[in-house]
Amino acid sequence: MITVDSHRTAAPGSGDDAVRGLGEALDPGFPYAVLRDLGTGVFTVDVSGRITFVNPWTERLLGRSAAELIGRDAHDLLHRRPDGGPVPRGRCPMMSPLDGGPCAQEGSEEHFLRADGTTVPIIWATTPLLLAGRRVGLVVVFNDFSLHRDAEERTAAHTAALEALTVRLNLVADVSSVLMSTVAAPGRITRLLRLLVPALGDWAAVDLRSERERTAGVLERVAVRSHSRPRSARRLEGPLPPLPPGSRPPVARATGGDEPARLSAGEVLGNPDAPLAATHRPLFERLGGHSAVVVPLRARRRHYGMLTVARAGEAPSLTGDEILLLTDIGRRLALVLDNARLYHEQRNVAETMQRQLLAPLPRVDHLRMAARYQPAQSTMEIGGDWYDAFLLSDGAMALVIGDVVGHDLEAASHMAEARNMLRALAWVHQEPPSVVMRCLDEAVTNTSDAPMATVVFARVEGPEGGPWRLHWVNAGHPPPLLVTDEGDARFLTRHGPLIGMNAALGLGLEWPDTCEDLPPECTLLLYTDGLVESRGRPIDLGMARLRHHASVLAGRTVDDFCDELLARLDPGGDDVALLALRLCPDGTGAPGGRPPPQSSYSPAAPNRAAPGSVQRDAPVQDASRDLPEG
Numbered sequence: 001m002i003t004v005d006s007h008r009t010a011a012p013g014s015g016d017d018a019v020r021g022l023g024e025a026l027d028p029g030f031p032y033a034v035l036r037d038l039g040t041g042v043f044t045v046d047v048s049g050r051i052t053f054v055n056p057w058t059e060r061l062l063g064r065s066a067a068e069l070i071g072r073d074a075h076d077l078l079h080r081r082p083d084g085g086p087v088p089r090g091r092c093p094m095m096s097p098l099d100g101g102p103c104a105q106e107g108s109e110e111h112f113l114r115a116d117g118t119t120v121p122i123i124w125a126t127t128p129l130l131l132a133g134r135r136v137g138l139v140v141v142f143n144d145f146s147l148h149r150d151a152e153e154r155t156a157a158h159t160a161a162l163e164a165l166t167v168r169l170n171l172v173a174d175v176s177s178v179l180m181s182t183v184a185a186p187g188r189i190t191r192l193l194r195l196l197v198p199a200l201g202d203w204a205a206v207d208l209r210s211e212r213e214r215t216a217g218v219l220e221r222v223a224v225r226s227h228s229r230p231r232s233a234r235r236l237e238g239p240l241p242p243l244p245p246g247s248r249p250p251v252a253r254a255t256g257g258d259e260p261a262r263l264s265a266g267e268v269l270g271n272p273d274a275p276l277a278a279t280h281r282p283l284f285e286r287l288g289g290h291s292a293v294v295v296p297l298r299a300r301r302r303h304y305g306m307l308t309v310a311r312a313g314e315a316p317s318l319t320g321d322e323i324l325l326l327t328d329i330g331r332r333l334a335l336v337l338d339n340a341r342l343y344h345e346q347r348n349v350a351e352t353m354q355r356q357l358l359a360p361l362p363r364v365d366h367l368r369m370a371a372r373y374q375p376a377q378s379t380m381e382i383g384g385d386w387y388d389a390f391l392l393s394d395g396a397m398a399l400v401i402g403d404v405v406g407h408d409l410e411a412a413s414h415m416a417e418a419r420n421m422l423r424a425l426a427w428v429h430q431e432p433p434s435v436v437m438r439c440l441d442e443a444v445t446n447t448s449d450a451p452m453a454t455v456v457f458a459r460v461e462g463p464e465g466g467p468w469r470l471h472w473v474n475a476g477h478p479p480p481l482l483v484t485d486e487g488d489a490r491f492l493t494r495h496g497p498l499i500g501m502n503a504a505l506g507l508g509l510e511w512p513d514t515c516e517d518l519p520p521e522c523t524l525l526l527y528t529d530g531l532v533e534s535r536g537r538p539i540d541l542g543m544a545r546l547r548h549h550a551s552v553l554a555g556r557t558v559d560d561f562c563d564e565l566l567a568r569l570d571p572g573g574d575d576v577a578l579l580a581l582r583l584c585p586d587g588t589g590a591p592g593g594r595p596p597p598q599s600s601y602s603p604a605a606p607n608r609a610a611p612g613s614v615q616r617d618a619p620v621q622d623a624s625r626d627l628p629e630g
Contacts, residue, residue, distance in 0.1 A: 077113070108122070
């Protein structure tokens with residue numbers, strides 16, 4: 001409230017006296033100078049609402065001179081709605097104190113009319129003007145609020161844009177997490193659609209080209225998700241019917257192009273010849289929606305299909321920024337599909353190569369053998385595991401189990417190198433197995449880039465009809481398991497250094513030769529570490545389980561023995577190779593003895609062991625005397 005009292009006398013030394021003294025000391029125009037340079041509009045009205053005074057800022061803000069303002073009704077001249085229309089006097093908050101309303105008012109939702117006919121939003125305040133204790137009008141203080149309002153709107157727009165960007169970045173992060181997971185491709189597609197619906201649309205679908213030989217190129221709807229009709233969406237999954245000839249070109253462009261395509265529900269439902277009507281009509285018919293965007297799934301010049309996201313109800317069509325985001329998601333999904341294809345191709349090549357290198361087992365009268373190779377089930381990797389069995393020139397049977405470090409196609413090729421080297425060395429050298437192992441270590445170190453490997457190389461020696469002995473050497477490999485026909489099982493645990501380490505580092509280590517008597521009808525099992533070791537199970541527990549199950553299965557045929565071991569131990573984290581040897585009863589095959597049984601393995605090119613015994617060239621250590629059981 002502003003009070004002007006010309007009859008009041010200030011007491012000496014009072015605050016009023018000080019103020020009047022300051023005013024007398026300054027120019028008499030001091031009060032007007034303050035109002036002139038205040039930087040905001042100020043005008044006064046009398047009790048009837050007519051303007052009685054204006055400062056220069058009022059003239060500047062309204063584009064009107066003092067002469068044009070003074071004496072005019074302030075409400076009728078200035079107060080307007082945003083569109084320029086008049087405001088009823090009864091709804092004028094600024095002038096309400098003149099009609100008995102609250103003494104002071106303020107606000108920021110009103111507009112004043114300029115001289116050029118435009119309106120300006122104002123922030124304002126009014127207070128009664130008192131003269132000698134009597135209300136004589138109002139003081140109105142106002143300023144242009146447009147700059148402040150524009151700043152607020154820009155701030156709100158920036159905040160909204162940042163919030164939208166944050167939502168999109170979070171969506172991209174979630175999409176990346178799903179697509180980079182180890183879940184199979186169909187599972188990742190399903191999870192992806194859960195993110196896109198309802199974040200980007202009311203329903204979404206993924207159509208992929210079939211990779212099967214009989215249906216190559218045929219589209220299959222692998223996943224559909226709807227926010228409001230989940231059951232109807234699931235019923236739409238499956239192979240799509242053959243496309244009419246006229247529909248094939250637009251579908252080919254959609255799945256093989258680079259740019260997304262917009263679809264209108266009205267066009268798809270109303271025109272059977274519309275682009276993509278043949279593939280998307282059932283989606284719009286059962287799931288609804290008014291528009292959709294189709295993004296091609298293309299990576300490394302290969303076309304995999306299309307991703308569709310649709311909007312329904314009151315939601316607007318996808319914006320340009322949303323389509324760009326969806327296009328980026330489509331590229332990421334296509335890369336996932338392409339990487340899965342490459343992994344499968346590499347795995348198939350490596351598996352084929354590895355299986356081709358696992359030669360058929362020889363047929364021998366006094367021996368029954370079985371072998372199994374099982375690639376890793378839970379990963380896309382292929383390893384360097386291998387087994388081998390072949391007859392030597394002196395009539396002994398050579399048994400090999402090995403594992404080259406690595407899990408890829410390169411590991412499989414290194415496995416082939418080590419296998420062939422060992423075969424050649426074992427054929428040429430009739431010395432104890434330790435000599436063959438030392439030569440293999442030097443050959444791998446000096447003539448190959450293969451990394452380290454673990455190997456068991458053994459010779460089964462003895463005359464026809466027995467007795468038979470196992471003469472072996474172990475280069476860092478899991479120990480062989482010997483199971484008698486009564487079910488007693490123990491590991492043959494004596495080790496030497498890994499292949500590729502001794503000669504390379506100049507360690508000067510040796511591989512100890514070991515010999516073990518083989519009881520009649522016993523089973524000797526050679527295996528790789530994938531059978532007993534996994535990420536969730538320590539190797540000690542795996543070996544204990546192997547020993548237990550092998551003991552229980554001792555009475556089975558050698559083929560059933562291997563199959564049941566794989567079924568009961570259920571390895572899946574790594575490749576597994578098994579080689580099992582079963583001896584016949586004592587005397588089988590000897591002159592006058594019982595005839596040998598039919599071999600349980602029928603190789604493509606069978607061989608037979610030469611008759612007679614094998615003379616050992618060097619003394620060996622007997623494992624049955626100095627090694628504890630297990």
